[in-house]
Amino acid sequence: MAPKKPRVTRNPELIRGIGKYSRSQMYHKRGIWAIKAKHGGAFPRHDPKPKPHAPAQKPPKFYPADDVKRPLVNKHKPKPAKLRASITPGTVLILLAGRFKGKRVVFLKQLPSGLLLVTGPFKINGVPLRRVNQSYVIGTSTKVDISGVNVDKFDDKYFAKEAKKKKTKGEGEFFEAEKEEKNVLPQEKKDDQKTVDTALLKAIESVPDLKSYLGARFSLKAGMKPHELVF
């Protein structure tokens, strides 16, 4: 079928709820009189299609004593967080919270969950490929050239925690089991870090002082007013 055009009203709105033409005027405008005349006095109707026979529903065995409240329908789908205009790929960010607070770090891309993918680089300041929330970050105006880095393979699933294996608790073996729980970073992740970082390091070393800048932590000193600072 041809795509349906949205129905246009022939009755201009004077004020919301009040049209210009009355019912009888609209009857004439729509040409219902002409359609009726063409079909011999009656407006053409389709006979109702026979409905498919619904199976007979048995009366329920159990009626709950109190009315159960059902939650309202919520079709709201969360969108990924809108990225601040100051944060573009290659921006140097200052982390504000967590283990690496104060560290200056290079922004790579925004992941589908809304979190920002960020790397130290690891060799410079010890920050690995990591996810960070936009709210805990200050975007500076310093940018690093990120064109040599391929970040397509990283997404939220890459950073998911591995499912914990169930262990049976035995009294005597309890302490030995604790020791084996150490998480070793898989070699694959270490290689990923290396490939990303080598490309970045070339871009960083081309700018004087940028390497030591990224290695230093940010802190507020006496007389610095954050609302007056330009980042």
Place this chain on the structure above:
Amino acid sequence: FKRFVEIGRVALINYGKDYGRLVVIVDVIDQTRALVDAPDMVRSQINFKRLSLTDIKVDIKRVPKKKDLVKAMEDADVKNKWEKSSWGRKLIVKKRRASLNDFDRFKLMLAKIKRAAVVRQELAKLKKTA
């Protein structure tokens, strides 16, 4: 008193929307207000309390046309005189410091440390010979 309110006196606005702007006093309205004008501003009245007088004076008649004002300001070379004066230079430095990037501040810190190291070396040399 060396700096007087007179027609042609250049002043700096130190309060209000036009903070930091250099203007010329073009007329005196009454005890408290002056008519004030600048090449990139609509001529307006302003309270004397919002002005800080400078040493620079421009040669104009009372309430000149904008063209005449601009020409007179160029003849007196207000811009260069202001930027060379110590007051003007200090304001420029202040502005530059306020607009420093986080990276710029880092580079500044490195430069200060380097300079201090050189100074200390020289001082040590002088102390040795003394």
